[in-house]
Amino acid sequence: MNHFYISYMKWTTIILSICLGLTSCSEETTGNEDKTLEDTVLSIDLTQTYQQMEGFGASDAWSAQYVGNWPDATKSAIADLLFSTAVDDEGNPEGIGLNIWRFNIGAGSKAQGAGSDINDLWRRTEGFLQEDGTYDWTQQSGQRWFLQAAKQRGVQKFIGFSNSAPVQMTKNGKANTSAAQQSNLDPSEFENFVEFLTDVTVQLQTEGITLDELSPVNETQWDWDKSSGQEGCPFTNEEVANLVRKLDSKLTEKGLSTKIEITEAGQIDYLYQSGTNRPDKDNQIAEFFGSGSNYVADLSHMSDFVAGHSYWTTEQSNLAPMRKELWSKIKEVNPNLKYNMSEYCIMGDSEEGIDGNGKDLSIDMGLYLARVLHYDLTEANASAWQWWIAMSPYDYKDGLVYIDKSEVNGGYQTSKMLYTLGNYSRFVKNGMQRVHTNQLFGKTNDDPFTQKRIMASAYMNNDEVVVVLVNYNNYEYTIQFDFDGQLANNEMKMYRTSRSEDLSFIGTQEVSQDIVVAPQSVTTYVIKK
Structure with missing residues (x-):
C-alpha cells in the first residue's frame, strides 16, 4: 500500500455531552429521532444464505x-x-x-x-x-x-x-x-x-x-x-x-x-x-x-x-x-x-x-x-x-x-x-454464513439514502445470530427486528461503538422489544438461538 503524505487540515470534532439511557443513546445527539421515516422493521431471513465467513x-x-x-x-x-x-x-x-x-x-x-x-x-x-x-x-x-x-x-x-x-x-x-x-x-x-x-x-x-x-x-x-x-x-x-x-x-x-x-x-x-x-x-x-x-x-x-x-x-x-x-x-x-x-x-x-x-x-x-x-x-x-x-x-x-x-x-x-x-x-465468527436482510425505510442496500442512514447485515451459525447495524447519521432511530416469527422471545446482548463508547456492552433485551439505534454508532446484536 502506497501512502502519499501531503499537507492536511484536521477536521474539527464537535464535543457532545452525555445523556441517559441503556438501549437508547448514551450521549446527546445532534438530531432528534427522525420519526418521518416509515418501514422501520428489519426483516431477517435465516433461510436465505450467502457467503460463509x-x-x-x-x-x-x-x-x-x-x-x-x-x-x-x-x-x-x-x-x-x-x-x-x-x-x-x-x-x-x-x-x-x-x-x-x-x-x-x-x-x-x-x-x-x-x-x-x-x-x-x-x-x-x-x-x-x-x-x-x-x-x-x-x-x-x-x-x-x-x-x-x-x-x-x-x-x-x-x-x-x-x-x-x-x-x-x-x-x-x-x-x-x-x-x-x-x-x-x-x-x-x-x-x-x-x-x-x-x-x-x-x-x-x-x-x-x-x-x-x-x-x-x-x-x-x-x-x-x-x-x-x-x-x-x-x-x-x-x-x-x-x-x-x-x-x-x-x-x-x-x-x-x-x-x-x-x-x-x-x-x-x-x-x-x-x-x-x-x-x-x-x-x-x-x-x-x-x-x-x-x-x-x-x-x-x-x-x-x-x-x-x-x-x-x-x-x-x-x-x-x-x-x-x-x-x-x-x-x-x-x-x-x-x-x-x-x-x-x-x-x-x-x-x-x-x-x-x-x-x-x-x-x-x-x-x-x-x-x-x-x-x-x-x-x-x-x-x-x-x-x-x-x-x-x-x-x-x-x-x-x-x-x-x-x-x-x-x-x-x-x-x-x-x-x-x-x-x-x-x-462474526469463522464458519458463520451471511443471511438475508432487507434495508430499513423501504430502501435498497445500494441506495445512497441507505449509505447515509442505517446499513444492516446479519450472520448465523448453529448457535447464534449476529446482526450489525451501522448508523451513519446523527439521528437516533427506533426499529424492530423480524425473524419471520422466530426468536422473538430470545435474549440478545448488545455491544456499541459511538463517540463515547468503545465496543461497550450496553445490556440485554428480548428480540421482540423496540430497538433504539444510537446516532453515529455501530451496534452488534448477538442472539442465542
Whole structure:
C-alpha cells in the first residue's frame, strides 16, 4: 500500500455531552429521532444464505518489527486489543478478536540503510536471507513475537505475504524497482524466490506457526520505484502465473499444505476489468481462474480465494456498483471462487473531501471504515476482510492502534476504527454464513439514502445470530427486528461503538422489544438461538 503524505487540515470534532439511557443513546445527539421515516422493521431471513465467513484480520507491517521487541507489558496490551476474545467483569470485550494475521516476509532492505532508497527506517524490513546465502532465523524477531502472541490468543489463520523478493535476488539489488511498472525480479530468479518463501514457511512451522497461505506478489499494478518509499515489485499477469506455478511445485516438493493466494490487486477493478491503464496486469479473475495461458486455478496448492484491495474505490458512487461487478465476475468465471478483501486503510474520498493524511481517532473514521466493510461483505460477498497496518506510527488514517515511533518503547492510542472493526470481528465468527436482510425505510442496500442512514447485515451459525447495524447519521432511530416469527422471545446482548463508547456492552433485551439505534454508532446484536 502506497501512502502519499501531503499537507492536511484536521477536521474539527464537535464535543457532545452525555445523556441517559441503556438501549437508547448514551450521549446527546445532534438530531432528534427522525420519526418521518416509515418501514422501520428489519426483516431477517435465516433461510436465505450467502457467503460463509472466514474472518477478519490485519497485517504486522511495518511496526511489529519494533513493537514486538518493546517491554512485555506494553506489547502484550496491544496484542490483547487486537486478538483477545476475553471480556472484563462488566461484560465489555477486552479486544476485537481478530482471527487472521498477515506476516510480512521481509526483503532485507533494513540492512541497506539509506542505500535502500527507502527513506523511512520503519518501512525497511529485516530479512532472513543473508549476503553469504545463509539464513539468519533470529531476524524479524519482533514480528515473530506477534505471531506467537496472535496464536496464544486464538488466531486461526496466518498468511505470509511478500512485497519484494530478497534484495540478493532482485535486478538492482534493492527492494523496489529502478524502472517504474517493470518487474525487479528476473524470471531466472523465480526458482530461488520460491525456495526462499518455502524455506521461511518450513522454519516458521518449527516455531509452531503454520502459514495457511502464501501471497507471493502484492499490488502488481503499481510503479514500485523508489518514489513509492517502500518495498514493492510490479509483475505482469504472465510473470505472476509463471511464478505461481514454480511456487506450487516447490510446496509439493517440500510436502507443505500451504495454499497460494493471489493477486492482492491494488484496487478491485483490476480484478474484473480489462483495457484499464494497466494492460497485462488487469482482468485478473478471468486471467488466473478462467481460461487461457495464465490459468492457474487447477494447481494443487492454489487457494480458492482471490484477493483484492479496496483502496480508491470507496466513494459512495462506487461502493455498491464496483462490488456488484466484482462479485458478478467471480460468479461468471468460477462460482467456487471466494473473495478476500485482503488490504485496506482510509487513503481518501474525493466525494466526501476525506484525505488519508492526518490521524483521526474519531467516530467519523470509524463509521467510514464500517461502511466500506459493510459493502465489501454485502455486495462483494467477501468471506474474509483484513485491514492494512494494525499498528501505525504515522499521522495518517491507517492504524487500528496508534503508537509512538520509537524503536525501543513507547505509548499507544486506540482509534474508533479499531472498535468499529471489532463490532464485526469480535462477533462474526469463522464458519458463520451471511443471511438475508432487507434495508430499513423501504430502501435498497445500494441506495445512497441507505449509505447515509442505517446499513444492516446479519450472520448465523448453529448457535447464534449476529446482526450489525451501522448508523451513519446523527439521528437516533427506533426499529424492530423480524425473524419471520422466530426468536422473538430470545435474549440478545448488545455491544456499541459511538463517540463515547468503545465496543461497550450496553445490556440485554428480548428480540421482540423496540430497538433504539444510537446516532453515529455501530451496534452488534448477538442472539442465542
